[in-house]
Amino acid sequence: xxxxxxxxxxxxxxxxxxxxxxxxxxxxxxxxxxxxxxxxxxxxxxxxxxxxxxxxxxxxxxxxxxxxxxxxxxxxxxxxxxxxxxxxxxxxxxxxxxxxxxxxxxxxxxxxxxxxxxxxxxxxxxxxxxxxxxxxxxxxxxxxxxxxxxxxxxxxxxxxxx
Amino acid sequence: xxxxxxxxxxxxxxxxxxxxxxxxxxxxxxxxxxxxxxxxxxxxxxxxxxxxxxxxxxxxxxxxxxxxxxxxxxxxxxxxxxxxxxxxxxxxxxxxxxxxxxxxxxxxxxxxxxxxxxxxxxxxxxxxxxxxxxxxxxxxxxxxxxxxxxxxxxxxx
Numbered sequence: 001x002x003x004x005x006x007x008x009x010x011x012x013x014x015x016x017x018x019x020x021x022x023x024x025x026x027x028x029x030x031x032x033x034x035x036x037x038x039x040x041x042x043x044x045x046x047x048x049x050x051x052x053x054x055x056x057x058x059x060x061x062x063x064x065x066x067x068x069x070x071x072x073x074x075x076x077x078x079x080x081x082x083x084x085x086x087x088x089x090x091x092x093x094x095x096x097x098x099x100x101x102x103x104x105x106x107x108x109x110x111x112x113x114x115x116x117x118x119x120x121x122x123x124x125x126x127x128x129x130x131x132x133x134x135x136x137x138x139x140x141x142x143x144x145x146x147x148x149x150x151x152x153x154x155x156x157x158x159x160x161x162x
Numbered sequence: 163x164x165x166x167x168x169x170x171x172x173x174x175x176x177x178x179x180x181x182x183x184x185x186x187x188x189x190x191x192x193x194x195x196x197x198x199x200x201x202x203x204x205x206x207x208x209x210x211x212x213x214x215x216x217x218x219x220x221x222x223x224x225x226x227x228x229x230x231x232x233x234x235x236x237x238x239x240x241x242x243x244x245x246x247x248x249x250x251x252x253x254x255x256x257x258x259x260x261x262x263x264x265x266x267x268x269x270x271x272x273x274x275x276x277x278x279x280x281x282x283x284x285x286x287x288x289x290x291x292x293x294x295x296x297x298x299x300x301x302x303x304x305x306x307x308x309x310x311x312x313x314x315x316x317x318x319x
Contacts, residue, residue, distance in 0.1 A: 040192075043190055059223065063164050085311040092316050098311070103303045106244075144273075151257075151265055152265045
């Protein structure tokens with residue numbers, strides 16, 4: 001999809017959230033000095049094109065008690081990894097699941113699944129469930145826990161471009 | 163962002179219902195809160211008041227559109243560096259100085275620094291990774307996603 005300058009302003013205005021007012025798209029329209037119907041039309045087009053994945057509430061899982069998470073990594077047979085990856089992605093405790101290239105010899109793993117739980121023990125038991133699902137297709141695996149957040153800013157589009 | 167859990171008694175059943183319901187989507191209509199309030203069994207004003215409170219408590223990370231940077235022509239790449247312990251702080255400072263570094267975590271592995279590069283154009287990834295290698299003298303392993311398995315994740319409040 002071709003994104004024009006107005007789309008870029010709309011993205012910049014809404015990427016950190018919608019205003020919590022009765023008519024939020026009207027409010028965004030006032031910020032951008034365009035019609036509310038145009039805001040809705042443009043957001044719908046962005047959604048249809050997949051630029052917007054969803055419009056929803058994103059909960060802070062830490063505040064809700066899910067304070068443990070681990071990046072589990074698996075060396076899965078190339079011929080089976082797409083089918084098995086889809087199974088892991090469908091699990092409700094896996095937030096991100098990706099096929100990535102190995103970096104041999106430093107890194108033999110090609111399937112990454114971020115596991116969330118209330119405790120480290122819960123994360124480990126969920127890792128065991130994944131091991132069962134993967135069975136003999138996984139040669140080896142590891143799990144990496146974050147010991148410190150060094151930076152977290154998320155995506156910020158430059159507001160002055162486009 | 164809040165990293166500690168709320169005490170058990172802070173959220174009531176209605177708050178939890180709001181979180182669980184609005185995770186699944188929010189309408190693109192003139193009065194979307196009114197529409198969702200009807201489904202939850204609240205007034206529009208009560209729903210908005212509770213959402214403001216949930217946001218102030220740090221229960222909501224984001225309320226609105228989730229944008230996909232790749233669908234906009236940009237790129238993401240997970241990268242990792244094996245940083246010698248005595249250089250860790252120095253390397254962290256150099257890596258974090260790049261605005262394209264969206265998040266960066268220390269992890270318990272030989273590859274102990276893991277960060278995500280987000281750039282507006284795909285070629286930006288190797289440019290920034292190359293700059294970091296030049297600045298630190300360390301190899302930046304790149305793990306671009308080849309396939310994404312999306313996404314059953316849900317947080318039940």
